[in-house]
Amino acid sequence: MRILIIGGTRFVGRHITEAALAAGHEVSLLHRGRTGPGLFPEAEHLIADRDTGLEILRGAEWDTVIDVSAYLPSQVEALAGAVTAGQYVFVSTTAVYAVPEAPGFTEESPLVDSSGPVPETVTGATYGPLKVLCERAATGRFGPGTLVVRPTYVIGPHDYTGRFTYWVNRIARGGEVLAPGDPSAPIQVIDGRDMASWTVAMAEKASGGVFHAVSPRPPFTFGDMLEAVAAEVAPAGTTLTWVDGDFLRAAGQDGRSLPLWGEDGESTGINTADPSAAYAAGLSPRPLAQSVREIRAAEADFSVETTITPEREAGILAAWHAR
Secondary structure: OEEEEEOOOOOHHHHHHHHHHHOOOEEEEEEOOOOOOOOOOOOEEEEOOOOOOHHHHOOOEEEEEEEOOOOOHHHHHHHHHHOEEEEEEEEOOHHHEOOOOOOOEOOOOOEOOOOOOOOOOOOOOOHHHHHHHHHHHHHHHHOOOOEEEEEOEEEOOOOOOOHHHHHHHHHHHOOEEEEEOOOOOEOOEEEHHHHHHHHHHHHHOOOOEEEEEOEOOOOOEHHHHHHHHHHHHOOOOOEEEEEOHHHHHHOOOOOOOOOOOOOOOOHHHHHOEOOHHHHHOOOOOOOHHHHHHHHHHHOOOOOOOOOOOHHHHHHHHHHHHHO
């Protein structure tokens, strides 16, 4: 197939590109040339900003367009007006859902309210509604054969957010580890490599529809996740100390300093999606333990500036014990 990937050099797009090339497809990448110089010399690189340079796409045809970087419905509309493709694949998010009533919600569950004026910027509050509008624009412009992939947190090598990678590397350092909030809070993740290979396989079959790309099936908790990480990388004597969310918020901590922590406690329900439809369609996530080992081996020195420093972590733990 001839596949056009919008993005394709940064994390999710990078894994999709690797999967498409490994499967023998002819791949074109539309990107700004800012990430991963020298990556994928066997692919065609179309250097342009999707917001201003879509003219570069006119006159060419692709069997499939895979879009990993649309956050505004106007971006989907503009792409539809510029590209000729047999199928459109849109990487969305489980943040499109209203707060689920119960764990195990399906792809037919109610979506977050997206009525009213269309936001012009992406924030924590507008991200979900904007993705809903993107999905609607996708199916409206590209038709019912559109494939919509809704992941939760994507993990794996090259994750520039460092969210899951933080926990792998922090627990691997050992000692007393500050674990945030409620250990029973639900969480789901998906290795970007597994999502990528499955997405390409779905495109090969021209399979449309909406699917949860999540793992594992609920119930699975933040405590389960950290214990799974610890089982793979923690040195002897490592301990997890669970610190109350109110205490952490009073200390100025949030989901940026302590990644994947749902500090508001209200949105964690979207981490209980039912993956049955995707699994039946061939999605087969690797064991979390394998992801942990591979992330540690590949990115042991990776860090993100927004995460809590060791000194600040130690100070909060000391204050927690002294309360």
